[in-house]
Every structure is written in C-alpha cells, then in structure tokens.
Amino acid sequence: MLDTSIVDIKGIGEKFAEDLQALNIFTVKDLLFYFPSRYDVIEIQPLSELIHEDKVTIEGRVLNTPSLSFYGRKKSRLTFNIEVENIAVKAVMFNRAFAKNQINMGDVITLTGKWDAHRLQITVSNYQKGSMEKSTDIQPIYSVRGDVTSYRLKKAIQQAMRDYANQVGEILPQDMLTAYKIPSRKDAIKTMHFPENRDALKHARRRFTYEEFLLFQLKIQILRKRRREATIGNAQQYDTGMINDFIKQFPFELTNAQKKSLDQILSDMKSPYRMNRLLQGDVGSGKTAVAAIGLYAAITANKQGALMVPTEILAEQHFKSLTKMFGELAKVELLTGSIKGKKRKEILANVENHQVHILVGTHALIQDDVHFDDLGLVVVDEQHRFGVDQRRALSSKGLHPDVLFMTATPIPRTLAITAFGDMDVSVIDEMPAGRKEIETYWIKANTFDRVLNFIAKHVEAGEQAYIICPLIEESDKLDIQDAVDLYNQLEAYYPPSIRVGLMHGRLHSTEKEEVMKEFAENKVQILVSTTVVEVGVNVPNATIMVIYDAERFGLSQLHQLRGRVGRGDKQSYCILIADPKSETGKERMRIMTDTNNGFELSEEDLKLRGPGDFFGTKQSGLPEFKVADMIHDYRALETARDDAQEIIEFNLLEKDSNYQKLRILLENEGVFDTILD
Numbered sequence: 126m127l128d129t130s131i132v133d134i135k136g137i138g139e140k141f142a143e144d145l146q147a148l149n150i151f152t153v154k155d156l157l158f159y160f161p162s163r164y165d166v167i168e169i170q171p172l173s174e175l176i177h178e179d180k181v182t183i184e185g186r187v188l189n190t191p192s193l194s195f196y197g198r199k200k201s202r203l204t205f206n207i208e209v210e211n212i213a214v215k216a217v218m219f220n221r222a223f224a225k226n227q228i229n230m231g232d233v234i235t236l237t238g239k240w241d242a243h244r245l246q247i248t249v250s251n252y253q254k255g256s257m258e259k260s261t262d263i264q265p266i267y268s269v270r271g272d273v274t275s276y277r278l279k280k281a282i283q284q285a286m287r288d289y290a291n292q293v294g295e296i297l298p299q300d301m302l303t304a305y306k307i308p309s310r311k312d313a314i315k316t317m318h319f320p321e322n323r324d325a326l327k328h329a330r331r332r333f334t335y336e337e338f339l340l341f342q343l344k345i346q347i348l349r350k351r352r353r354e355a356t357i358g359n360a361q362q363y364d365t366g367m368i369n370d371f372i373k374q375f376p377f378e379l380t381n382a383q384k385k386s387l388d389q390i391l392s393d394m395k396s397p398y399r400m401n402r403l404l405q406g407d408v409g410s411g412k413t414a415v416a417a418i419g420l421y422a423a424i425t426a427n428k429q430g431a432l433m434v435p436t437e438i439l440a441e442q443h444f445k446s447l448t449k450m451f452g453e454l455a456k457v458e459l460l461t462g463s464i465k466g467k468k469r470k471e472i473l474a475n476v477e478n479h480q481v482h483i484l485v486g487t488h489a490l491i492q493d494d495v496h497f498d499d500l501g502l503v504v505v506d507e508q509h510r511f512g513v514d515q516r517r518a519l520s521s522k523g524l525h526p527d528v529l530f531m532t533a534t535p536i537p538r539t540l541a542i543t544a545f546g547d548m549d550v551s552v553i554d555e556m557p558a559g560r561k562e563i564e565t566y567w568i569k570a571n572t573f574d575r576v577l578n579f580i581a582k583h584v585e586a587g588e589q590a591y592i593i594c595p596l597i598e599e600s601d602k603l604d605i606q607d608a609v610d611l612y613n614q615l616e617a618y619y620p621p622s623i624r625v626g627l628m629h630g631r632l633h634s635t636e637k638e639e640v641m642k643e644f645a646e647n648k649v650q651i652l653v654s655t656t657v658v659e660v661g662v663n664v665p666n667a668t669i670m671v672i673y674d675a676e677r678f679g680l681s682q683l684h685q686l687r688g689r690v691g692r693g694d695k696q697s698y699c700i701l702i703a704d705p706k707s708e709t710g711k712e713r714m715r716i717m718t719d720t721n722n723g724f725e726l727s728e729e730d731l732k733l734r735g736p737g738d739f740f741g742t743k744q745s746g747l748p749e750f751k752v753a754d755m756i757h758d759y760r761a762l763e764t765a766r767d768d769a770q771e772i773i774e775f776n777l778l779e780k781d782s783n784y785q786k787l788r789i790l791l792e793n794e795g796v797f798d799t800i801l802d
C-alpha cells in the first residue's frame with residue numbers, strides 16, 4: 126500500500142527516515158510524489174548556437190596533454206584544448222588536479238560549463254569521458270536539506286518505484302486521458318523522476334498540472350454547492366416590466382458587459398439560493414448603475430435594499446446619486462456613524478416599518494439597533510471586509526439577503542478562479558461609449574517645474590489636480606514630512622487664487638472628510654495626499670493625477686489612482702514621476718503608459734509580482750501547487766474549472782462509475798466532511 130511508512134522501503138533505515146520526515150516525506154506516496162523542483166537539460170548544441178555566458182554542453186576530441194598549474198593554498202587550474210567542429214576550444218578546470226591523469230590527448234570528451242564566446246573558452250563544471258549516450262540528458266534537481274543528499278533521495282525513489290509503482294492507481298476517467306492526450310498517473314510519476322526526453326516530461330507535467338487544478342476546483346465546487354444548499358433561500362419575485370422602464374430612463378445605453386452582469390444578478394435573485402456574487406469592473410465601467418438596477422429589482426419584489434460603503438463621504442456621494450436616480454420611485458435614506466439622536470431614531474423606525482426602501486451607509490448598517498422589515502439585497506463596496514461575521518449579524522435578525530460584492534480592482538482571471546472560486550463572478554470589461562482615455566506620461570523628478578506649470582494652466586481653466594506623495598511606512602513620521610514639504614512648496618509657488626489642500630493619515634477622520642469636501646466643492650484646487658483610500662471620491666472636475674515616487678506602488682494601485690480622474694467629459698492626464706532602478710520598476714512604468722485597460726494591467730502585475738504577492742500578503746489563502754503554475758498554466762486552470770463545474774452539476778462523482786476513484790480520493794482527503802458556516 127502507498128500509505129505504508131517509508132521505513133518499509135528497502136535501504137531506508139530509521140535515521141534516513143527521520144531525515145526524510147523533515148521534507149514532509151512520511152509514506153511511500155509522499156516519496157513518489159516528491160517531484161523535482163527543476164530540471165537541468167544537458168544538450169549538445171552546435172558552437173554557432175551557444176550563447177555567451179550560458180551554461181552549455183559541448184563534445185570534442187582532446188588536442189593536447191592538459192597543463193596543470195597551482196596557486197594559493199590547494200588551488201589549481203587545469204587547461205587543455207579540444208577540437209569541436211574543426212575549431213579549437215580552450216577548456217579550463219579549477220581545483221580538479223586529479224583530472225590531469227584521466228584526460229589524455231586524443232580522448233573524446235563531453236564538457237558542461239559556462240561559455241565565453243569572445244575567447245572561445247569553456248569553464249568546466251562537469252565532464253564525462255566519451256560521447257553522451259543520448260544527445261539530450263535531463264537531470265532532475267530535487268530540493269533537499271539537512272543530511273538528505275540528492276543522490277540518496279534519488280536511490281530511495283528508484284527503489285520505491287521498483288517496489289510500489291504497480292500500486293499507483295489511475296484516478297481520472299479514461300475518456301479524460303484520451304481527450305487531453307495525457308499519460309496515466311503511473312507513467313507520469315515515472316517520467317517526472319526519470320524523464321526519457323523533453324516531450325515525455327512536458328506531457329507528464331501537463332498531466333499533474335491538470336490533476337492538481339481539477340482536485341482543487343472540485344473541492345471549491347463541492348464547498349460552494351453545499352454552502353448554497355445550506356443557506357435559507359431568498360427567491361425574489363421582481364417585476365421585469367418595471368425594471369425595464371427604470372433602465373429606459375437612464376441617459377445612456379447599458380454596455381453589453383453591463384447587460385450580461387445584470388442578467389446574472391437578476392437570475393441569482395430569482396433563484397431559491399442566496400446570491401454570493403462578485404461584480405468586478407474597471408474604474409468607471411458602470412458597476413454602480415448595475416447595482417442600482419439590482420436594488421430596484423428588490424424593491425419591485427416588495428423587499429428592501431442596502432448599499433454598504435467604507436467611508437462616510439462615499440456613503441453621502443452614493444446617497445445623492447441614488448436619490449437622483451430613483452426620484453419618486455423609491456425612498457432612499459442615509460445612515461452613518463455621525464447621524465445621531467432624534468434623526469437616527471427616526472431613520473431606524475422608517476427602516477423597520479418599510480418606509481425606507483434603500484438604506485445607504487457605512488458598517489453602521491449592520492449594528493444591533495438597525496432592523497429591516499424585509500431585506501432582499503445587500504450591495505457591498507470593495508474595501509469592506511464583509512465576511513461570515515457580518516452575514517451572521519444579518520442572519521441573526523432573521524434576514525437572509527442576496528449579497529453582491531463590488532470591486533474596482535480588476536482581478537486577473539486566474540486569481541478570480543482560485544481566490545474567489547467559491548463565489549460567482551461577473552465581469553464588466555467594457556467601458557461606456559464616448560469616455561475619453563486618460564493620457565499617461567512617465568517623467569523624471571527634474572522636470573517637476575514643467576508639471577507645476579501644466580497644473581496651473583488647467584486650474585486656471587477651472588479644473589483640479591491630485592498630487593500623491595506616498596508613505597513608505599505608515600509609522601514613518603519623516604515621510605509625512607515629505608508631503609508637508611511638498612504642500613509648503615506648492616503654497617509658495619502658486620498665487621493665493623490657487624488653493625492647495627493637504628491630506629495625510631495622521632489627520633482625524635473628520636478633518637479628512639472636511640478636506641475632501643472642500644476639494645469636491647472646488648474650494649481647494651490642488652490636493653496633496655499621502656493616503657490612497659480616502660481619494661475614492663468622485664470629483665468629475667479633477668483632470669490631473671500626479672503620482673510622486675510612482676515606483677513605490679504596484680500596477681494595480683497606480684491604476685486605481687489613475688482612475689480617480691477622467692470621470693467627467695474633459696480630457697484627463699496621469700503623470701508618473703519616477704526614477705526606478707530595477708527592470709521590474711521600469712517595466713511597470715512602461716505598462717502604465719501603454720494601456721488603460723485594468724484587466725490587462727492586472728495580468729501584467731501578476732506576472733511581475735507573483736500570485737501570493739498580488740493580494741499584498743504571502744498568506745493570501747492561495748493554494749500551493751507542486752507542479753502547476755497559476756500564471757503560466759491558466760488555460761489548464763480554466764479547463765479544470767469548467768470540468769469540475771460539469772462533474773458537480775451533473776453529480777458524476779455519485780452517478781458515474783468512471784469517477785469513483787476520484788470520489789474515493791476526495792473522501793479520503795475529508796472534502797465531504799467540511800463544516801460549513
């Protein structure tokens with residue numbers, strides 16, 4: 126059995142078994158699935174194809190007796206020439222004095238090492254007398270530590286393959302292997318450890334990439350199905366005619382992406398299960414309009430709606446725009462932490478007796494004294510961590526509303542499939558017609574005077590500007606000084622008619638709100654800010670975004686900042702002031718100036734930063750895969766996701782005997798025992 130202890134493998138004693146356990150190898154199965162971390166491909170190439178300073182392998186005949194010289198303590202240098210394709214190539218070996226007696230004139234020899242194309246010289250790291258048996262040799266490199274050497278590990282794997290390979294059972298149905306042209310599990314394991322050639326290794330890797338993704342997706346889909354079925358339903362009988370009339374009054378036509386997302390949301394609302402959907406779209410793509418239609422649908426079903434946002438100023442903004450949008454059709458009310466006393470009591474009474482149809486606010490919406498009559502839909506804006514606890518807070522009041530999350534951070538599709546795998550995802554990847562693209566420029570700090578003149582010209586024309594001056598650390602007082610210095614510099618530079626505002630993290634929230642309010646009302650024309658979050662306010666008159674030290678931000682953050690302008694009908698500009706030293710930093714700036722598409726940017730950001738880093742932490746709950754790579758193998762990830770959905774939707778794990786092995790594997794991993802919140 127594969128679950129037996131590694132000490133049962135011939136040649137593995139108690140001490141070696143203990144060393145292997147440090148690598149999390151406890152059973153035969155663990156050992157067989159301890160795949161190489163990479164492969165060194167040794168391939169003889171013609172001299173014309175060798176790249177300077179690459180690790181290469183060449184083969185030739187020794188032209189002279191090797192010359193040996195000593196220097197320092199116990200250090201030596203051995204040199205000789207070999208003939209390759211009628212050309213003399215110099216070979217240099219360090220600290221291999223013994224090789225002088227092994228290498229003779231006239232011998233055929235294979236050398237691997239660093240190539241110097243200018244000197245026609247190879248600095249040898251490995252050599253082998255005679256020709257290579259195969260023109261390509263693939264050497265697996267394992268991640269080892271402690272007393273476990275690669276040699277001992279390989280010997281142990283070899284022995285385990287001899288004794289246990291026949292017990293490796295197939296878990297995928299035969300028609301999948303045939304359709305995807307992938308090898309059996311047993312053959313793929315053998316190839317991963319002992320690859321015959323590149324082609325066989327490629328197919329073995331494809332096999333395990335797909336298997337890892339499929340198992341992961343099945344776990345997510347099972348969890349999602351059980352979550353849905355465990356929740357109390359909230360089927361909403363909305364009035365389609367009224368919804369269509371509401372849409373017709375919009376001063377613009379919905380984009381196709383908006384229509385598709387809306388259809389998905391309305392379909393969820395009608396279903397007996399609770400909605401758990403993420404609506405993602407670029408800044409300015411029209412998510413709020415879609416959410417407003419969803420809220421109106423809940424009203425036509427005689428339910429109430431709630432819109433929860435992270436800050437009071439945003440709540441006020443949404444309240445004003447929804448009040449204007451709904452007019453006489455619905456009563457919209459605002460509830461934030463600063464609304465107190467008699468006014469608050471009055472609002473709470475109206476919410477409880479259904480006089481209020483839509484309540485907009487901050488997290489104050491789910492406090493104990495807020496009681497809805499019949500809440501149908503909650504829309505949650507992105508920076509809100511609306512998790513299990515908040516949902517429980519609503520459930521404890523006998524409310525089981527549909528929940529729609531909105532985010533303006535375009536999430537790469539690979540991460541949307543993995544990180545949000547248990548949610549349904551709607552994407553608005555199309556901008557409304559007539560929207561002017563923001564022009565983005567990357568400049569060095571020494572041209573800042575030109576930027577100040579550019580801002581002055583636009584401010585005189587009635588426009589406004591943001592200047593972002595980032596903090597390295599929130600706790601670093603000196604960095605706030607950067608912003609204060611810049612603020613003082615601008616105050617001195619501009620005439621009194623141009624007012625400059627300052628916002629940073631040490632201001633009290635009421636002071637921040639006041640500064641933002643002044644900016645929104647154009648009492649302040651230029652806003653210097655260290656903080657990013659508070660700048661989430663819609664100021665259509667702001668047309669210039671200057672980002673100081675732009676290399677300190679990731680692509681997604683830069684794009685979010687850029688999205689704060691371009692909200693009106695005037696041409697907008699984003700100016701990145703940066704002097705990045707690294708290639709990655711320079712690449713970020715180039716990508717920003719090349720595209721305004723948030724989804725393209727997020728894919729590029731993912732490539733530059735890696736999946737764990739994308740969400741800002743290495744502990745982002747993203748799975749670790751042995752073979753699969755979420756970025757490079759995203760097509761396999763999408764295929765696995767689609768297959769997993771079909772398997773769960775048609776209950777193939779129960780009904781189809783071809784999937785029995787897969788079901789047993791998932792059962793053994795305890796997937797069906799998951800306790801649901």
